[in-house]
Amino acid sequence: MSTPNSLSGWARWNSTFKRLLGPSAALCVVILFFSLVVETPDGGKVGDFAWRPLLCILGANLAFGALLGGLPSIGLPSMGLVVATVALTVIAAMADETAFQIRRVLVLSTVLAAGSYGIFIALLGLTMPVWPAFLLA
Secondary structure: OOOOOOHHHHHHHHHHHHHHHHHHHHHHHHHHHHHHHHOOOOOOOOOOHHHHHHHHHHHHHHHHHHHHHOOOOOOOOOOOHHHHHHHHHHHHHOOOOOOHOOOOOOHHHHHHHHHHHHHHHHHHHOOOOOOOHHOOO
């Protein structure tokens, strides 16, 4: 039997996570600081900034969030987990224009969508839209 003051498993993990979060963030700041102040041996310039990968990855994540939950403010209905996962994979794959092959990307997105459904819906029992709302109405 547990005493009234004992922490359940979730509360114990939550407390431990909060205690580890501060030192982990401090370690990241120290690593970032030293990576920024250390000079290169030859003092070479930093190359051009890679805008395409940055914008593709950010856009893929924004599209995933917008498609999964929908945007009622602009009238976009929820497209569900499957469509959002396929869109995320295709947009993120466009970050590398030299290696983008639509057939491979579609196979990857199908495997990821099926795996996401299997893990989050079937195994964990999460309630989220799987298919577009207009298909189920």
